[in-house]
Amino acid sequence: MIMSEIKIIELPKIEDPRGNLSFFEYPNQLPFKINRTYWIYDVPGGEIRGSHAFKNQNELIIALSGSFDVILHNGEKEMKFSLNRSYYGLYVPKMTWRRIENFSTNSLAFIATDLSYNEDEYIRDFDDFLNLKANQND
Numbered sequence: 001m002i003m004s005e006i007k008i009i010e011l012p013k014i015e016d017p018r019g020n021l022s023f024f025e026y027p028n029q030l031p032f033k034i035n036r037t038y039w040i041y042d043v044p045g046g047e048i049r050g051s052h053a054f055k056n057q058n059e060l061i062i063a064l065s066g067s068f069d070v071i072l073h074n075g076e077k078e079m080k081f082s083l084n085r086s087y088y089g090l091y092v093p094k095m096t097w098r099r100i101e102n103f104s105t106n107s108l109a110f111i112a113t114d115l116s117y118n119e120d121e122y123i124r125d126f127d128d129f130l131n132l133k134a135n136q137n138d
Helices: 126-136
Strands: 007-010 036-041 049-054 059-065 068-073 078-083 088-092 097-101 108-113
Touching: 059 078, 068 088, 078 088
Parallel strands: none
Antiparallel strands: 007 088, 036 108, 049 097, 059 088, 059 108, 068 078, 068 097
16 A cells, blocks of 8 residues: 655654553554664754665654654656654655755654665666656656
């Protein structure tokens, strides 16, 4: 059930005076089975993370703490998503260029993916990405 559209997924938010709880699970909120998770933190001011696309990997990106912007490009247009709530996840389908920037102090980006790490999955040159997308649509 892998989707091909970029979208914000609103995660359940269970409110409690002792502290709120949110979660995601496949297939109710997440459109893929999780195979790997990782997180980005302690990003120095002004730094950019990402600047690549994945050939086959799908992701869900969540700002667990703080805020940051995710800039996505689908081969035709660029979109900006500001993430700052831990109950919103950004679904990033395969073959979407992405970079993460504008990290607030003490921000924590959590990423869940459907594939294990594989360097061959990465497209690190934007022009190569655009060429692959153009050929994909032919």
